[in-house]
Amino acid sequence: MKYLKTLVLMQLKDKLNLSFVKNRRQLILKTVLAFLSVAVVTAIIYLLFSIAVMLRIFSFWESLPINVLSVIFIAMQLLSMLSCTVGLTKALYFAADNKVLLTMPVSSNMVFMSKLVLYYIYELKKSILFTLPLFIAFGMVNGYVWYYYLWLIPCVFLVALVPVAVGAVISIPAMFAMRIIRNGVLRAVLSVLALAGITYLIVKLINLIPENINLVGQWGQIYYAIQDALQFVCDKFALINYMTVMVVGQTVGYVFRLFSANTFIILGILVASLALLLGVAYLLARPLFLYMASKQFEFEKNDHVRQKPNRVHSVAFSALSQELTVNFRSLTYIVHLFSQVMILPVAILFLNKTFVAMNTRLAGQHMAVAFNVLILLLISTSQNSVLASVYSREGNARYIIKTRPVSYANSVVAKLAVSLAATSLSVALSVIAYKSVTGASAVDSALLCFIGIFVNVAYIFWSAELDIMNPQSRQYSTVGVSFDNPNERKATVLSFLLSALFAFAVYFLLKEGQTLAFVKILLVAAVFLGARLYLFFIRVRLYYMEK
Template sequence: MKHLKTLVMMQLRNKIDFSWANTKMNIFRTFLFCFLKFAIITAITYVILYLCQYIGIFYYSESPRIMILVVTFSLFLSLITCTKDLMLNLYFAEDNKVLITFPVNSNVLFLSKLIVFYLYEIKRSLSFLIPITLGSVILLVSKGCASPFAFLWMWLPLLMIIAIPVLLGAILSIPVMYVYKFLKRYSILQVILFGVILSFVIIVIIQLINLIPEKIDLINQWPTIKKWLYQFLVNIEQKLPPMRFLIRIIVGEQASIDSDCVINIMTVLKFGLLIVVNSSLLVFVYLLARPLFFSIMAKNFETNKSRQVTHKNVRHSKYFAFVNKELKINLRTISISINYLMVYIVVPILILLLNALYGAMDLKYLGEILIFTFNILIICLPLLASNALVATYYSREGKAGYLKKVKPIYALYPLFTKLFFNLVLSIPTVFVTVVIFGKSVGFNALYIVILGFAILFLHYGHMIYSALLDVMNPQNEQYDSTGVVSDNPNENKSTILAFILSFVYAIIAFILFNESGIQYGNYLSACCRLLLISLLYCVSCTILFIKKIKAYYYEGQ
């Protein structure tokens, strides 16, 4: 038990940044920030649900149905991330090489890995599943549809529910690991698989676009839409009895849809059944995954042979050498290439679908301005949020990252070449997306070009700032020990900034387009001013990046 605790604490320190636990002030600040974040998400959930019920999308008593939908979606996404992360953590983690040398039972080692992952999953749930559930329960209790005891009770089932994707992920990680190894062996299959998935996504989107009716009028079609939503929620509830079972454990039993939720003996029995199911899953995981974990872990450590393919050593110029290196890293790191390809392909498709929907609406002037605003917001959000990966670029190099300081070249060059492919690949995406948007709203070529550059410069500015975050707060040690950092603070900051920037930029766009339309009858002035704002942001980020690199790499020495 003592060994297990030590192992868990040790791995947790690698997985979660505890640098804030130095002083009481830092601890207080961190807890306050976490509490505020939790409270805000809960409040947002409550407000959204309250508004939905206020405008009559559904009734208070139907909240459990919404919870079924949200929890299903959340657990499904958790299952995907848990399967992937557990596969990497159990079978391919760098720290396995160290852990295997410890004088502990392999069973304890395996359990410690699962416990660490479970604790980490609880931490992750604090930013989504738990506050959303709490928000829903608050609404139910405040409307008298559930007993206040649900506030105290809900935490117990939630702890068990969070364990489900971890345990299922541990089981699924076995076949996924074989597929992963197979795909890694034959890289062409990765490309083919990606192509197939992408084609499927495109076909689905085209089918969706074809399904869009000729005229959409949400106000007048509202009774039909409401009926459809109601039927959809009922279908979800009927088709997913296990999820209904889980939600009943959280909020209590409901005799009929109009009656209140009551936590009774049946709820406790169901909770007991959930514990039994989880325990069975744990035993299954232990019997199935543990032997494999130990054999693969030992195999990787002791007998792993890397397939060395020798190529003729070609001497490149010192500048091209870095570009060549980054090209190979980008192509070989499947997580990076897929992330970018997905974002760069998905964004134009999203905009195409959005504008196809808007095209079916008969809009007034405010509607037109809102379309411009939301198009800009929806283009910027995924594009800028994808830059979170940039905030890990330099840290991903692990200890090799520090070699930059001794390379016989100005440090800015290798740092910038890391961004090179992202900078280049984003150009066609941004312009294709803006062309789709521009053509849908009837913009001429000049507007499209100006807006394209405006969004491109905003993207570049955020990308450079994200890279700067990584330079100023490197996570090389964490990447070096585990190979994966799931809660990188730079990634989080980059994502938050992406959201703030996108919203602020969209609000500015709304004001400028509205003003320009009223004053001049066209949108040239708005497009030009948006370009100017983006350009200023990009230039200031670049100057900041250059200055900080200078200070960090040269003046500090």
């Protein structure tokens, strides 16, 4: 047990800052802050539940039905199971520290157990911060008896174990799946396909929003639809629903009982299931863990790098080709890029579906157009605020640009090329989504598209310029990527200011007619783009030539 504690603490220190434990003052401060966090989360959930009860959204009675709590709890448990499965798969079978841990003077079983305990601690932390406040707020809204709150304490400890036990068992097939899709290209394709599928589902859901929402007129139908949906989710995830019933009790006949025979039957089944799952994990996952952790990677690595003939590119394309090769090697980069392209159109689609569902007057329509411009520019430019560190992130390698025997413009622009293309595509897709929902004319849509692209291109060059004129490469080469870059901060502020300015301009010009307003704004955007491009290239030349 002592060894297990040491192993767990060792791994915990790697992930969490536990320095406050030894300092009494900091320990008290941290404890008070933790209690405050739980209290604040409970207060927020209580407020939301109270509003739902007051508006009789989920029940005609002055209470919150159990199935509402159950649906939220189901969602939380599923997310926890997913994160535990992914985390445990990596920690048990692919983590580099396993090789070091196995050299410690402890049994390999202990190392395996320490990994599970570590994830249990993470889960417990999450449960105390989110699940516990959820159940406390539910009890407060429904006026539960005092011993309900005491009953919650053992329940939280038990419930936190469920995702870990499930994750430990599912991690076995997950490990085999991850081994099968080790090929980088296949993994990238599968990830992009998965993201595309999720995007498609979200778009399908958004399209379900009716064109005319009349909450008062349709409330009867909406109320029953909510009831059906809650019941459907509870039926489909009955096992997790039973856990909710175990914690909060149920109505038997006409009487509500916190503790009934069912409570103890479910408790018994839950404890037995957890024991079974952990037993299966111990019997099946432990040998696999040992096999994977003790694999001699130095000699068994069998990666044949296919030799490709050297292709000579033109000077202009050479820098771009290098950027593409370096960036598209990373799966994270590909996933991030895909998300960057898709988030904006989905956000614009949802925004306009909501606006169309409202019966707006002329001022409302003008507001809707202005908010479209605001959100379009805000999301797209904010996504590119990281470009204010695009050159500095390379650390000392940043100076390679200066040593190349080609025009500096080539190298500096090549670094922005992917972002420029992705942003333009994202803006174009967003305008298509805007047009499809609002029925805006082709001319207006095209003008809006060009406004979006011009402002974004100008912003990208402005952000990059911030990095060139005030480089932070020394910080990146020493501190790493986790410091607060003043250029990024400045770029984020610029993003908000630019978006607000263009949105206000659109709102005030719309009185003259949408097309005329867009033409005027486009001219301003074109001038802005021209100015930023001029300043960027002149400063690049100045910086590299004279500094």
